[in-house]
Amino acid sequence: MPQLTCQDLTLGYEGKPVVSGLSFTVSAGDYLCIVGENGSGKTTLMKTLLRLKTPISGKIVMGDGLKPNDIGYLPQQTAAQKDFPASVREVVLSGCLNRRGWRPYYNRAEKRRAEMQMERLGILGLSRRCYRELSGGQQQRVLLARALCAAGKILLLDEPAAGLDPASTADMYKIIQALNAGGVTVMMISHDIPSALAYASHILHIGSPLVFGTVSEYAARLSGGEGGTAE
């Protein structure tokens, strides 16, 4: 049984549809890249999958024992305000909240987990720094570390490479690939089609045309289809 099944989804704001007729499935261990132009509804889809928004119509079914607290999430933009006093460590650690239940404080394993993710992303040295005083790319890595802390079975990333330099982008793709190899399902929004084709197992193209399939199906379509825009 797939972890996520979407049937004939229509998404939008205040009853006005942005995307419609969206159907796809995600199974454990998949690496799905969501691509499409600006404003096509990728972020809207991700927010709907996370239950931050309700779909206008259609169904989202979670299966295969997937629970809401198995999800890690990297937002495209955070709601976090500009002048919020929070240290990097506090932000990353808050990703561990969903594995804690009603227990009031973090235990040693959770603190270790947060430290491990910070080390992985090369921000351990920043852990006492104030989040709001970091550069955009550094902030992105902090939020990615938080997402990794939260991710048990599935990781949803909204343009994780935005604001990262080429070396960090390559590192990040490696980290995500390693996680995926370890069994974590990945859903990633990206504008980087070559990398998407290189790393992903499935591609969902939102907009027109609406395409869902494995990477090889998508690549075949790109090269065989209108004009041959394949790389």
Place this chain on the structure above:
Amino acid sequence: MTLLEYFQKDYVINATVVGILIALCSALLGVTLVLKRFSFIGDGLSHVAFGAIAIAAALKITSDFLVVLPVTVVCAVLLLRTGQNAKIKGDAAIAMISVGTLAVGYLIMNLFAKSANLSGDVCATLFGSFSILTLTDTEVWLCAVLSVLVVAVFLLFYHKIFAVTFDEDFAAATGNRAKVYNLILAVTIAVVIVVAMNLVGSLLISALVIFPALSAMRVFKSFRDVTVCSVILSVTCAALGIVLSIVCGTPVGATIVSVDIAGFFLFSAAGIVLRRVKA
């Protein structure tokens, strides 16, 4: 009577302890209130509480806690809902409720209260009792118990409050009960408002809640440091304010808030100096 003699009396000590407890609670939640951009909710709620007090007075209910607390809690929950759903409309709703209850409350007090000293009563409700020593025994105990409860809730939910304050969407998306935590926060805020009304009155509550948090944010950069600092600052200012008000014979609420304002300027200056030194 000298100050020392004053502080040998039980009721003076009790009142001071309660004042400090109230300052502690309001500083704890003040940080979240400011960061969640909920400062206005504190203000709106205090006006609601004023209206509720007026109604309690008109109905001749002696312990107005019984009316004020539930009414304020319900309004806190409602305000939080509207504040989240529609940002602009929520603002207007809060303004309507807070000004409306203020007007209706004053009207009811005028119509029904048979007190000889009406303007004195209104003044006390708006700006706090003239002296903390006029608090009754029950009020002192209730304040103490509620304050301890608020502190306990805050300590138990500290990390959850941080998570929903920093990034509510992330908290909800990754399977946390963000709505429940928000609800707990709303109820706790309402309790703090009602308790603090006794000390500083409904118009000055926002100051008690907001100043220590803003002062701490001038100097400290992590949530924990800001929380700890604003608590220490608030407690210090409250203690100082209470003593000053006894010595100088000034209204206790206004004195405490004035000390808080002085603290704010002090911390602003310290923040500027620190930044210069680092740069």
